[in-house]
Amino acid sequence: xxxxxxxxxxxxxxxxxxxxxxxxxxxxxxxxxxxxxxxxxxxxxxxxxxxxxxxxxxxxxxxxxxxxxxxxxxxxxxxxx
Numbered sequence: 001x002x003x004x005x006x007x008x009x010x011x012x013x014x015x016x017x018x019x020x021x022x023x024x025x026x027x028x029x030x031x032x033x034x035x036x037x038x039x040x041x042x043x044x045x046x047x048x049x050x051x052x053x054x055x056x057x058x059x060x061x062x063x064x065x066x067x068x069x070x071x072x073x074x075x076x077x078x079x080x081x
Contacts, residue, residue, distance in 0.1 A: 003056040010042035012072065018053060030054050033061075037070055046070040 007013055013036045020032040034051040046069045049060040 005051065005056050005059055007038060008040070010040055012039045012041065013049070014038070014072065016051075039069055039072060044069050 016034040016036045018032055018034055022031075030053045032053050034053050034056070036049050036051075037046055038049055039046050046066045048062075048064040048066075050062040051060055052058065
């Protein structure tokens with residue numbers, strides 16, 4: 001089932017990065033987290049959000065505010081050690 005979450009009117013999310021709940025578990029493709037960097041063009045600041053990949057409709061589990069902005073185009077990859 002497709003899920004979605006609408007960001008605020010002035011918020012622009014980056015491409016989400018998937019992080020598995022357990023690094024070596026390949027059994028459940030959606031079992032993990034989605035991380036995204038969000039730019040707020042009204043405040044000219046950015047913040048990170050963490051979503052449960054299986055419950056995107058519930059909104060972010062966590063939000064970490066930054067004291068500045070990160071320009072659009074930030075990309076990342078999660079890699080287990």
